[in-house]
Amino acid sequence: MAIKIQSFGGRIGWTARKVVPRLASWAYTKAMFLLRRKATMNYIDCFLNNDKPVLHPFLVSIETINRCNGTCAFCPCNINDEKRPFKQMTEDLFHSIVEQLISWNYKGRIVMNANNEPFMDTRIIEWTHYVRENLPASNIYLVTNGTLMTLEKFRKIAPFLNEININNYSDRMQLHENIREIIGYVKGKTDEFHHLTIDIQYRYVNEVLSNRNGYAPNKSAKVAIHEPCLEPFTHMVILPDGVIAPCCFPLFAETNLGLGNCGENTLEEIWNSNEYYKIRELLRKDRSKYSFCKYCDGFSKIIRTITPHEHTP
Numbered sequence: 469m470a471i472k473i474q475s476f477g478g479r480i481g482w483t484a485r486k487v488v489p490r491l492a493s494w495a496y497t498k499a500m501f502l503l504r505r506k507a508t509m510n511y512i513d514c515f516l517n518n519d520k521p522v523l524h525p526f527l528v529s530i531e532t533i534n535r536c537n538g539t540c541a542f543c544p545c546n547i548n549d550e551k552r553p554f555k556q557m558t559e560d561l562f563h564s565i566v567e568q569l570i571s572w573n574y575k576g577r578i579v580m581n582a583n584n585e586p587f588m589d590t591r592i593i594e595w596t597h598y599v600r601e602n603l604p605a606s607n608i609y610l611v612t613n614g615t616l617m618t619l620e621k622f623r624k625i626a627p628f629l630n631e632i633n634i635n636n637y638s639d640r641m642q643l644h645e646n647i648r649e650i651i652g653y654v655k656g657k658t659d660e661f662h663h664l665t666i667d668i669q670y671r672y673v674n675e676v677l678s679n680r681n682g683y684a685p686n687k688s689a690k691v692a693i694h695e696p697c698l699e700p701f702t703h704m705v706i707l708p709d710g711v712i713a714p715c716c717f718p719l720f721a722e723t724n725l726g727l728g729n730c731g732e733n734t735l736e737e738i739w740n741s742n743e744y745y746k747i748r749e750l751l752r753k754d755r756s757k758y759s760f761c762k763y764c765d766g767f768s769k770i771i772r773t774i775t776p777h778e779h780t781p
Contacts, residue, residue, distance in 0.1 A: 475670040531582035555708035587616035600628035681717035689763035
């Protein structure tokens with residue numbers, strides 16, 4: 469068991485993000501591009517030089533409901549800026565996705581949410597259990613703002629998770645009461661939670677992060693980004709209606725990139741499709757080559773944990 473409670477850049481980073489948020493966001497983004505560029509290009513080269521069937525996605529995100537209860541200023545999915553038509557995944561589609569992952573022999577990371585708060589879906593505990601039962605070799609991950617997660621809900625879902633990320637939103641570096649209760653409980657029962665990593669991030673509601681491909685309410689996207697993008701090589705996002713996206717930034721129905729729907733084609737067929745390859749070729753060195761992603765300054769946060777040989781079918 470590991471419990472990590474941290475802030476980007478510690479107290480100095482926390483203060484910078486509050487006092488000079490745009491400068492802090494710009495500096496952090498520039499640093500991440502610089503530090504991760506070589507590893508990103510190495511992985512992309514390995515991926516494209518691999519014979520089909522290609523490397524599996526490192527990460528598959530399943531958005532079971534497209535709603536969040538947060539008010540984060542950087543996110544277009546917050547309850548004040550939400551523009552998406554309401555969608556909730558059907559049980560049949562969810563079971564089909566799991567069956568497809570089984571047939572794909574998938575052993576990577578499965579995230580039980582994307583642009584949503586997972587506990588907005590009352591089925592999330594039951595469905596996470598279903599994934600664990602059917603894909604025992606996968607790493608199951610959950611990202612939450614924690615506001616809807618009681619100790620009881622945590623105890624029910626924790627046995628099925630490998631990792632949980634809790635974004636603790638506050639104007640002070642102080643855990644919310646329910647999160648303190650959960651951490652206190654876990655520390656007293658280390659044997660019960662030996663399998664679980666709990667990563668808590670101190671954040672504040674008015675953070676300035678990436679421009680989310682131009683959708684972030686508090687950060688414009690006007691400068692072309694001449695950087696490669698790792699997302700279409702490592703990530704597959706499944707929206708509630710089965711539509712596939714290469715990352716979590718194409719938020720709305722009108723931004724469907726034509727990759728397919730896993731209710732009509734299998735995940736493996738979509739991942740190996742010509743449409744996916746076209747996007748990968750355009751984004752392999754310079755995202756400004758692809759009009760939809762031209763101004764996006766987002767970057768993969770899992771680059772340091774990627775080793776290509778681990779994800780060969």
